[in-house]
Amino acid sequence: MRIDLHTHSTASDGTDTPAELVRNAAAAGLDVVALTDHDTTRGHAEAIAALPEGLTLITGAELSCRIDGVGLHMLAYLFDPDEPELAAERELVRDDRVPRARAMVGKLQDLGVPVTWEQVARIAGDGSVGRPHVAEALVELGVVPDVSGAFTPQWLADGGRAYVQKHELDPFDAIRLVKAAGGVTVFAHPLAVKRGEVVPEAAIARLAEAGLDGIEVDHMDHDEATRARLRGLAKELGLLTTGSSDYHGTRKTCVLGEYTTDPEIYGEITRRATGAFPVPGTGGPA
16 A cells, blocks of 8 residues: 655645645555645545545644744644634634735845735635745745745744744644544654754653654655654654655645555554544546
8 A cells, every 4th residue: 555644735835736636646556645734624525525436535634833932743634623622723823824924925025025915825826825835936036946945044944034933733732632633643744954943852752742643754854864763763652653745736846655654554543543534535526
C-alpha cells in the first residue's frame, strides 16, 4: 500500500481542488490519501464525492498551534468535524486569517514592495488565505524566485520583517480537543529548521505525555540525519512515525506520494480513531 497522510487543496493553500487532488492521488498510484487543509474541513465533501474507486480518503486538518513562542502544525486525523469545541477553535483561527494577511500586505508595502490586498485575495480565491498566498504574490512581483524563498527572515518566516502572528491553538489544547472529537494527532514536520525556529525535543516529550500520537518523520524538509534523529526520539517516547508529501499542487515542488507512511502505522492510526472512519472510493465522476 502507498499511503500519503498530508496534502492540501484549494480549500486552504493548495492549487488542486479537492476533486482534482483525489483524482491526482489515484493517478499517482496512491492507495490512501489524507486531505489535511489548514484549519478547515471545507474540502472534505467535494473530495468524497469525487473519490475514485480504489483510493481511500482519510479526512483531517492541519491545525495552527504555538508553544513557548514557537509555531507548530498539528495534523489531526479522523475526528468528528461537528464536535462543537474543536469546530469553534478552527473558526477562530480561520477568522483571523484575513486581518493577518492584510497586515502582512501592509508591512510589505512599508518595506517598498508593491503588493496589494486585491492581488493576494485573487491568489487565495475561495481558500483560507495564508502566508503561501502572500508568498506567491511576492513571486509574481519578482521579489523572490519561488514560494520557499519568501519564507525567510527577510520576508515571511516566523519573526521575519513582514511576519504577523495569528490566533493559534495551544498544542496541548489541540491534542485534548482532537482526542475529545475521536481523532488522532501527529506533529507535522517537527524539525523543519529551514522554516524557522523549531520546538525543542523536551517540548515534544511533554506533548507525548499529553497524548500526542505521532510525529511526521519522512518529509521533504527533513534530511536523512534529522529523520534518524526523529525515529530515535519516537521510539524513546512511544510515538508513531509517519511519512507524507505535504503536497500543495504547483505551489511547492513536492509530488504526491514522494514520502509515504508504513501500512502498519496507518492501521494503528485508523484503529485509534473513533470520530470518523476512512472513506473508500466508489468511483467519483471523472
